[in-house]
Amino acid sequence: MAVGKKNYQNTILDIAEALKLSPATISRALNNHPYVKEKTRNDVVEMAAKLGYRRNLMASGLRSNRTHTIGLIIPRVSMFFHAEVITTIQNDLHKHGYSLIICQSNDSVSMERELAETLYSSRVDALIAACTLQTVDFSHFDKFVEHGNPVIFYDRVPVEDYKATLIKGDDFKGAYLATSHLIAAGCKRIAHISGPLTSNLYQDRAAGFLKAMEEHQLPVNPDWVFHQELTQGNALFAMQKMFTTGAGPDGLFADNDTSAIAAIEYAKEKGIIVPDALKVAGYSNDPRTAIITPAITSVEQFPSLVGRRIVETVVELLSNDAEGPTYKIEPVMIPVELIVRKSTSTN
Amino acid sequence: MAVGKKNYQNTILDIAEALKLSPATISRALNNHPYVKEKTRNDVVEMAAKLGYRRNLMASGLRSNRTHTIGLIIPRVSMFFHAEVITTIQNDLHKHGYSLIICQSNDSVSMERELAETLYSSRVDALIAACTLQTVDFSHFDKFVEHGNPVIFYDRVPVEDYKATLIKGDDFKGAYLATSHLIAAGCKRIAHISGPLTSNLYQDRAAGFLKAMEEHQLPVNPDWVFHQELTQGNALFAMQKMFTTGAGPDGLFADNDTSAIAAIEYAKEKGIIVPDALKVAGYSNDPRTAIITPAITSVEQFPSLVGRRIVETVVELLSNDAEGPTYKIEPVMIPVELIVRKSTSTN
DNA sequence: TTGTACGCGTTATCAT
């Protein structure tokens, strides 16, 4: 008796009963299994629609060990770069029949650990992660690797060896391009507002900066190199430090656009003319850089390309039924491009 | 024999075996069931940690009909307002032990339908949705309602009655405040760049705009009221239309900041001085409005408050084990506030 | 306080 049956939902058994078929046949018909008569399949699909049947992913996943769900851990969705990456990832995954669980770590290592646990409990088929700037221990991802689930790191990736796929931007080149551009524009005393060296991103950008400086035999003033969290407040603080004693820099390369914007605003307030007295370049090509006056030169990271590569990789690794490797040995490199704007103009 | 057992994972049976207990006891210990000896519970927790046990959410969900997962459908994560709302929702839900599946509809109705299907297949405990601007038929959410799963709409909500909770900003008031402010600043010929009237948002904002105009007995020029998708391109087109024939408006209220920014840029290019010759107000208080020159007056929507209320509501509705209603009859209203900046200054 | 036994909805295996 179905009387009083709360939360009633139709299952393949209901379809089977209505069609006088066995549940196995229903399952096969719904999963495009080859050995199903054309008419039977049509009947099943029709009846499923009629009964409003929706596959229960928990039951299916429990049995088949595949959830068709991918986990994603990122610092914040509100950062422009990440927002763009996510959008592409989700759209592309959707085309391949995968869902995406997006989780924010808020740049907290402990949160990142918890989220990894939760996603493992959800038995996602694969995990995509842009780690915290402070993440140096990656053991919370071990379970996925051990269990044969692909792990893809992008943007902020492990520096040491790890059995996972790495997808990264060419941070060295980005920093090198930006710095070289400042030099070509006539800057001689260039400052660098950079992030913490725990992250590969800022290690590489620092190296790119230094390479460009060296190549042109320009001295690097240690008081003008900052390794700090890239917030507006910290950037203002750095500017203050550089411009309150003696002659400040005539060029600034900032490792993110938030810092570059803060620098521009500091300069405006103090009457330092950009680009005449100070040229500024940022990183990420955040939409804000095009809107502020003067518009800021910045490094484009092609987030949607990053997203596309990630999905390509995930799909490829997951289709390796033949027990192929669960990761790619060579990191995937995404190109960068310098977008030149008014903040570094020579007029 | 465990030999050759690929994808081996520890289950409560492994813990039971290791401890010479029954699986039932393990389950109880792990779920904080009252009738478990303190020592037993400790032993279980310890062994679980030792074996690296992680609950299989599919199995537990299948059995208990609760996934501790909430679904979220939004147009785009990259819109500032939504990004902020999401962040709060996820953080707050996490505190209550819920995970969040975030899906983007890309403002496409058919995608929204598909995502609703997928989330239903995942048997999320509740669904949060900010609908597409074109969504007028909400039947794809019916299954959740019928099944007793709370549905919470925010921002873009159904206009007609629907057995779901509504959480909305005070759009009427926001538009009224912005328009009144323009009038108080001396504007007599005010234009309105608005969104499609299929959405409650723009209906309410249009009404707020008209109310303010009426109250001050200002005429509304129908050629200066635009109902269109709120893109940069459309805004530029509207500006062009208004300023190429005769005297243009001296005030503009735009229903989003992207349009307001585009208007400012058009004005800059054409030598129309803002705020002297044209005053502009936007909507959402996007960070870009504070950065552009001149900074733009805009309506703050308190996205984190929206997020907080959403989670409060979800948690409350889900804890209604006692067969309470699955929705709130009264919509929850989130206040708005006008942030005044240079673009409407009277200096 | 703990154990036994069953079922959640689906899919894989074997049989027909």
Place this chain on the structure above:
DNA sequence: ATGATAACGCGTACAA
């Protein structure tokens, strides 16, 4: 091409 049956891992009513 289809059916019967077992199993995935867990939670719970009932028994002990």
